[in-house]
Amino acid sequence: MGKRIIQQRRGKGSPTYRAPPYKFRPSLKYKNQLGRVVDIVNDRIRNSPLAEIKYSDRSKGYIIAPEGIRVGDSIERFVVLLSRVTEGMQISAIETSPNSGPKLCRTPGSFATMVSRGKKECIIQLPSKKKKKLNPNCRVIVGIPAGEGRREKPFVKAGKKWIAMHARGKLYPRTSGVAMNVVDHPFGGGYSGLGKQKTVSRHTPPGRKVGSISPRRTGKKR
Numbered sequence: 001m002g003k004r005i006i007q008q009r010r011g012k013g014s015p016t017y018r019a020p021p022y023k024f025r026p027s028l029k030y031k032n033q034l035g036r037v038v039d040i041v042n043d044r045i046r047n048s049p050l051a052e053i054k055y056s057d058r059s060k061g062y063i064i065a066p067e068g069i070r071v072g073d074s075i076e077r078f079v080v081l082l083s084r085v086t087e088g089m090q091i092s093a094i095e096t097s098p099n100s101g102p103k104l105c106r107t108p109g110s111f112a113t114m115v116s117r118g119k120k121e122c123i124i125q126l127p128s129k130k131k132k133k134l135n136p137n138c139r140v141i142v143g144i145p146a147g148e149g150r151r152e153k154p155f156v157k158a159g160k161k162w163i164a165m166h167a168r169g170k171l172y173p174r175t176s177g178v179a180m181n182v183v184d185h186p187f188g189g190g191y192s193g194l195g196k197q198k199t200v201s202r203h204t205p206p207g208r209k210v211g212s213i214s215p216r217r218t219g220k221k222r
Contacts, residue, residue, distance in 0.1 A: 005185055006171065008206050018169045028062055028093070029101050030139040031055055035075045040065055044167045048108050048145040051075075064093045064106055066143030078143060082122045083136035085114045092145050094124065095138035102141070104132075109148030177210060186210055 009016050024045055039052040041062075051065040053075055066078055085091055090111040093102035104126065105112050115123040121133045155161040165172035182189025186208050189195065198211035199218060212218065
C-alpha cells in the first residue's frame with residue numbers, strides 16, 4: 001500500500017513540518033518609544049540579523065537590522081513613519097497597516113521605493129515593480145536589511161544543509177516525484193519522464209493535485 005504524498009501530509013495547517021517555537025526570537029514589533037541598539041543577534045529562522053533594542057521603559061524588543069546599524073545607535077534614525085519618508089528613498093520592513101508589525105521587504109537585500117506621499121495615503125513600489133497604497137502612519141525602516149550575500153557561501157557538506165533545513169522545519173532531503181514508485185506519487189514508476197500530463201485541474205482530488213495546477217499557460221515563451 002502506498003503512502004500519502006507530501007501535499008496530503010501537509011494538509012492545511014498540519015504540524016508535520018513545523019519548527020519548534022522555543023528556537024524563535026520574539027515577534028517583530030515597533031514601539032512608539034525611544035530606544036537604543038544594545039546588540040546585533042542572529043535568528044535561526046530568519047536570514048536577516050536582528051537588532052536588539054532597549055526602550056526607554058527598560059523593555060526589550062527586536063527589529064530587522066538594516067545595513068549600517070551599530071550598537072549604541074538610536075532607532076529614531078532608522079524606524080520612521082511612512083509620511084516622513086521622501087520620494088525615491090529605499091525602505092524595508094514595512095507595515096501594511098498601523099501597528100501591524102513589519103510585513104513587507106524583510107529578506108536581506110530587498111527594499112521598496114517611495115513613489116509619492118500624501119496626507120491620506122502613500123504609494124510605494126515593491127521589488128516586483130507592483131505599486132501599493134499604504135496608510136501614512138505605517139512604520140518602516142529606512143535602508144536595506146543586512147545579510148545580503150549570505151546565500152553566496154556554499155553549504156559544502158550535506159550535513160550542514162540538513163541542520164539548516166530542519167532548524168526551520170523544512171522537509172529535507174526531498175525526493176522528486178519521478179524517482180518514487182507508482183504507488184507513492186502520480187509521477188512515479190516512469191522510466192523516462194513523468195508518464196502523464198503535468199497540468200491538472202483546480203478541482204482535481206488531493207491525491208492527484210501535483211504539477212502545474214490550473215496554469216494560465218504552458219510551454220516556452222516565444
